[in-house]
Amino acid sequence: MQEAIKARAIQEPPLFEREQTYERITAQIGDIPFDRHPTAWTITFGLGFIGTTLLIFALVWLVLIGTGIWGINQPVAWGFAIINFVWWIGIGHAGTLISAILLLMRQAWRMSINRFAEAMTIFAVMCAGLFPLFHTGRPWAAYWLFPLPNWLALWPQFRSPLEWDVFAVSTYFTVSVLFWYMGLIPDLAAVRDRAKSQLAKVISGILSWGWRNSAIHWMRFDSAYLLLAGLSTPLVLSVHSVVSLDFAISIVPGWHVTLFPPYFVAGAIYSGFAMVLTLVIPFRIFYPKLREYITMHHIDMMAKVMLATGLIVFYGYMMEAFFGFYSANLFEKGMITNRMFGPYWHVYWALIFCNGLVPQSLWFPKVRHNLFWVFIISLIVNTGMWLERFVIVVTSMHRDFTPSAWGMYGPTFWDWATYIGTLGFFTMMMFLFARFVPMLAMAELKDLWYRLYGHRGGHDGHAPAGEPVHTPTPTSGGGA
Amino acid sequence: MAHVATAPRIYGIMAEFDSPEALMEAARRTRLEGYRRFDCYTPFPIHGLTDAMSIREAKVPWTVFICGLIGALFGFGLQAYTSAVDYPLNVGGRDLISWPYFIPITFECMVLFAAFGAFIGMLAYNGLPAPYHPVFNVPQFARASVDRFFLCIEARDPKFDPQRTRAFLQSLNPISISEVEE
């Protein structure tokens, strides 16, 4: 196994951009929380904070006045809220995928981005969770969706996909947090052992539960971590399948599609990786230290995954269209025709452009290795995935079975405020994470370094402690 | 016994190494020497180390499995009981126990319980949280989370003898040897 990894890693462009020592890894990553933070951090955090305030404002107003402040109506009773919910949940998935599935697949390159991606997952799911809660007509009664014994002796209705959501999303959130935190424990221990300020020592000490790197602990840690990965993998697939069932269970043309679960999962990973790239590229710029560990090779790999999932999604679109016309079902046909040429045609074709055409440019290594373009493409894909949810939710609803009940949907100021608000909240949380938590999994990186270049790791050991090695190796795979 | 009380009690003797290989070798030798109660400390999990220490256990996997099982049963039980026994309702003309609809929640509950099993199990078996542990009394042990590899033979070990154990560890040519105070 190790040999295999080593072999692969040798012929691939390096996962580290320069010579490392265990000490250096700890120092480079573990010290970031203690460094001065770039002004870029302050500015972006500030923006995020403003967004968060906007979000709070929008939600308070919503609860005071009612869902009427949004653009929803009959027949389009679901609007931005559900679109954003699906979008955020989808973004979350990349984190779990990287940390869990790639771990099981022994993908060496996951090591340096998993913690980062997991954090993203957690915050994305937080944003997602807001929407189902607040889109209800009576949010204060939303707790009725939980199976709490009550004096009415009433229980939730477990046949409803919305009920499945409650379980899926809450489980997903919990498991993601556990997974993330568990991976964090040894690193927090490392921070504890290096921390100069007493406060940092105490906090990290408490949070690391007195971890002492014992071999036996490591063994149990490993098996638990692997098992969590093994659990998260079907979980992440199930969550977005359930989300897709929110639509697929219904009888509405354009929702009632058996294709949805796989196609939603692919879409989720697609948007997730796009979001990871959208975040990683600026972070690499803000924190130059990270460039040693998040190399062009990582960018390249993520771009490839994006391309692959993008193709699956695109296939999904083509299939939808095909079903529509081939089904010989009047309503299906009407639905797809309406999508393509109805009043919302521009949204549909914008979607095809963003998710279908633009990502094709990732076939070219030149594009994949150009940070600027990768960043732009990742933004476009994010937009595209949002449009996809808009197309699914709105264009299916606004003209369904009975023509007399057809209508149109348009967002209001408050729809936008809530959406932008969550974006702000997400940014704020990401930057807080960067500020206070080791962004990369140090222990895992050391492990990786040891596996790949164990011998070097060996004799580096002889070097005087604490003094890093300054013999950069030529970096293939293009520099940033 | 008063004078004994004054002398600091010893938790064990700890040797410091600078590479995984050295530690691995040391662990194997210690085991051969007949020591049972000893432990290694490494900044990252080193595969094969526990084999070298010839420690085998599968507590965590079992815990996870059991928890998962309980979770699944709970999930399905909850749905079946509430919608068929406790408060049966005619919902869209579907059967009271329309099991296909119950699968997703059953699954989620399984995952949730299992995940908690893994996390809490790991901590519990590791005896964490541990607010205090003697090994931290060794100053250079701080590097156990950075780039040093330690092996500590504990005083509880029947074969433990301060002089002989120290001599034995010397023979593994570590960077340093230190007594771990209780």
Added chain:
Amino acid sequence: MEAKRNEDRLWRSWNEWVDTPELKAQTQREFAPEAAPHSDFVSRRQFLKLMGASLAMAGLSACGYKPQGPIIARAKIPEEALPGESLYYATAVTLSGYAKGVLARVYEGRPIKLEGNELHPASLGATDAITQAEILNLYDPDRSQSLLKFGQIQPWQVFTSELTQQLALQQAKQGAGIHLLTGVITSPSLAAQIQAFLKAYPKAKWYQWEAVNNDNLYAGTRLAFGEFLNPIYRLRQAKVILALDSDFLYMGPAAVRYAREFADGRRVRENQREMNRLYVAEPMPTVTGFTADHRLPIHSSRIGLLAAAIARAINAPIQINATGQLTPDEQKWAEVVARDLMAHRGESVVIVGEAQPPEVHAIAFAINAALGNLGKTIVFTAPPEAKPTLCTEDIRTLAKEMEAGQVEVLIMLGTNPAYDAPADLNFAELIPKVPFSVHLSRYTDETSALCVWHIPESHPFETWGDARAFDGTVTIQQPLIFPLYPNTRSALELMATLNGQGGKQPFELVQSHWKSAKIVPDAQFDAFWRKSVHDGVMARTALPVKTVALRTNLSVNLPTWTAEAQLPQPTPTSLELRFAPDPTMYDGRYANNTWLQELPKPVSRICWDNLAFMSLKTARELGVVGNEKVAFVHDSAPLIQIRVNGRTLIAAAYPIPGHVDNAITLHLGYGRTRAGSSGSGTGFNAYTLRTSDAMWFTSGAEATTTGQRYPVARTEEHHLIEHEQLDSLHHRPIMLIGTLKEFNDDPHLTKKRHGESGELPSMYRGYKYDRYKNPNNYRYAWAMVIDPTVCTGCSACVTACQAENNIPVVGKTEVIRQREMFWLRIDRYFKGSPDNPRTYQLPVPCMQCENAPCELVCPVAATVHSEEGLNQMVYNRCVGTRYCSNNCPYKVRRFNYYRYTYYRQPVLHLLQNPDVTVRGRGVMEKCTYCVQRINRARIQAKKENRRIRDGEIVPACQQACPTGAITFGDINDPDSTVSRLRREPHLFTMLEELNTRPRTTYLAKIENPNPELNMEAHDAGSH
């Protein structure tokens, strides 16, 4: 005595109310003529709040309701109402004088719902939308409550003293200066009072004015028979009906009855395979036109020619000198219709609308005479009015006299001439010229604002009165509630005051009149009175049928008003302008009734507005719409400026399928300035273009676009140009349509079109709704069958549902955002070309699916199924995820996006039906099959230890339906009406392939087209 004390208490609180200075200030601002209803919202709000205080007391007094004089409840326990039990009182709702009999449901002293009175000739147990909404007028918070002199609140004493002075002055000259202006009056007791007054002041004059009147009809009868006559149609006997510019199924005092009789001749069943045939020629589509088997769009000005052509074809005994001729198509149409009429001598009828000139009426009578219909399908009586007259003449003379300053005392009862009098009379400028003008009305409306005195009028439900129906039958109106406001008076009371009988209770006035009428000997009078009041109809008061003969060598000129020139064939540059009463506002009197404002107009599906309707072709020529494929997905219409002989009006233009080209139709009744907080400022005032020489239509109008747009609220997405929408029936199995011929060839239309309908496979056993839960426990299974063949789309059911189920009104902006709350909607589908499409109406309540998709997706079990098959909505469990609505293929669920049911004005709380939960914000709601009525019947049946009888439960929609298109009942009882209907071969299920197994099913829409006329429209539907 009790009543007295109530009045005192209220009166005192009233005084306290006026005395506080800041309130005085507010009231003055409120009633100042320049105050626009919406301008001072805050002060208005406080004002209403304070008004609320006194209203709450009115409510209290209403609860301890003691009738003035012995009224008779239409229930077993007459006098004392049981708490929780409703009493039904027979009374009448009048519209321009004519009575429609109703039973008012009075719950603990407050009337909350009106139902038809099956004993009443104009109701036959049903009502129309306007009648249903009358109850809201009673509780309208904007009702006037106090006497005003120049906008200042005054006590009664001041008015009476001033009045007596004025009368004293007039006494000298025998009342030469006194002029009475009333609406059309059929009330015998009121008429008697007026006559008495006129006797006391011989030179005083009495005029009547209705903006929507019978002038043309009466002039027509005078032309044809030499006297004013009142035609009554017997449509049950009519096999072929020709309506010329007449909306007889919807408009007019007998519309409800006519609709029922018409429908009875149309119910096609497996064992009843005959149906009548309806031809309609009209410019603007009406309910009648959309119901017709053949509809010909034609200008009002050329209907006469059509009538003439038919008259010639069946050589009716009338000499017609006509200029201008018909197009070949119209000519053919006329001939075919004539042939059909001749084939049904004595069992056909020609009906002409109020808009057509007397000549056309005369021609129609001649045709009917020639066909031998007189005395069979059409009979004549004397007019039921107390004083039949030509309103336009009246108002014109009055205006002249006011101009000349001969009018010193002007007393107006109820009418609103300042708003609806012909524009050329400038009535509004004339009123201030009158030294002493008194206006009695329920609102301080446009006329009140100009008068010296405004007297608040009481609602008919608050006092005693009487009125005649279209056939003369008298109904005694009983008070249903203690007057909400102490100062209001009825016209009868005011006239009594004028006659010096101010002290008399209205009850005495009415009863004494009928005692003196000597219908029965005095000995039997009490019994007779009790019965009349109880039944809501007075025996032996229907007017006797007259035998009439056409005048010999009758001759008319057509069209009289264009005798000077060749008939002006309307062109894009010289349009025909047609005025019509608004389907819900009528002549504008209901402007402040929010139910009627929000009710989608039966034909156009527009709410809260009247628009300038025109054909698509004309709209394009005027540049109102482009040639885009999908028109009007947006919610606004362009404003155009209409100019006709010197007068102009800006109105929003709106193309409507089936409208005749080169013509514009404007509905009366909008653009009011002082209708009340809800009605003012809606729509466009068509009266500004309506002159006394062209009351109904005129030619030579021009229209140009202004470039601005106007928001339009409608309840159906209106892209009529999109082919898919026009032919949506063609593609979608939503409605099943067939012709009588097809039905007679093989009645199993459903099988033929939708294929064999069997059990669709399911992986679940499904829920069984067996007759017996256990041997001695019968189980009902409720279901509804709707027959679109007889549905005219009149929307009475929609308003009835709204009244019964406390359905809130959401307002224009919310309707624009597609959030209207109607539980029952009427779908309208077009087929064929927009020039003259076939139109189909389909009432859509909740389908109560057995496999309800909505229930499945509710996460909190807020909507579940009852064992009797009802799809129940549990409001207080709903958290408002709205998934149920998304998953409802029929889209019948409605959501409270805001807190719609929130009335600041306590008086509106009196309106609520206590049997139906008032829904809060954030919950879903929908049709329940009127479950409260089901349970009421269930309780009754339990008490009497029996099963619920078939037909015992009547949902509000079925109850109101004039044509009996809706049937409700128990399908576990094989003999119930609904079970029998469900066995009909042409029964179909909407969207059956979804296997939702609805309990609401439909019969196929059967048409009876004449094979001689072009048929492609029909062929389109048939496969």
